[in-house]
Amino acid sequence: MKFGPLAVALVVTALPLVSMAQSAGLATDEQILLRQVMNDRKAVYAKNLGLTEAESAAFWPIYDAYEAKVKPLNDRFLANVNRFAENYDTLSDADAAAILKEKMAIEKEREALKQAYTRKVAKALPANKALRYAQLETRIDQMVRRDVYGLIPLAK
């Protein structure tokens, strides 16, 4: 089984997955939507952080480096979801254990990255703006997770 809504999941993840979307052969409209979502995420920070020029010069390289490091984790996440989808109807204990192990590993690495880069942001920006960044980052991720988890059924 392939989950039908995976393309939608890609879109709502609001993450830099354009190259993956292209290789997966997603429709052009969806690729455009993906790019839009990526840009929107950056726009949210640009609009809400209220950075000065000097703060922008310090913040964006850190954020871009963070996005670059998160991308391979997003690719692994999607590969794991696909593995789950492919095995969904006949999921063995071995499959479930491997999927769970990978899921936990991805989440651990993602959290470590998030923490490391939030600390970098905290060193580069005034504390109230760093806190604001962390709140926005968390909220976007929460909404993404809510939408993605809503599309992935429970194992059976």
Add this chain to the structure above:
Amino acid sequence: MKRILITLAGLAAFGATVPSIAQTTNAKDDVELLISQIQTDKRAIVLRTLDLNDAQVAAFTPIYDAYQAEMKALMERSAAMLDKFAANYGSMTDEAAKEILKEALSLRDDRNATMRKYAKKLERELPAVKVLQWVQIENKLNTLLDVKAASVIPIAQ
């Protein structure tokens, strides 16, 4: 009073019923009551959805209850952090923002570590498919609660 309301609103958004807020006479008791309601509701959903047999229930519940106890401590820390955020909102100093951010990151780390720890414990007792289901249910519930809580907590100024 404002800070208490923000703290309670943040916790109430976790899924507990708001009328109960007025049932006790102090904020600490209200927080305890809300956490207790959230955890009771969550336990019922998890048990109903996992559909375990009797032997699996016997193995699962002590581990799950220990997990809930650790999560309760984390929720109490969250409540204290929200209280601090509310108390400083509008006149946030760098020092307060740093402390709140540090605690927020620490809480997230601790929550993920707790989930990993208990998934490993459950793996020794239940079929892997059931453990995967449990992690999925926890993630779904926690995410819904997180999004709801975030909707009532303002962004730092």
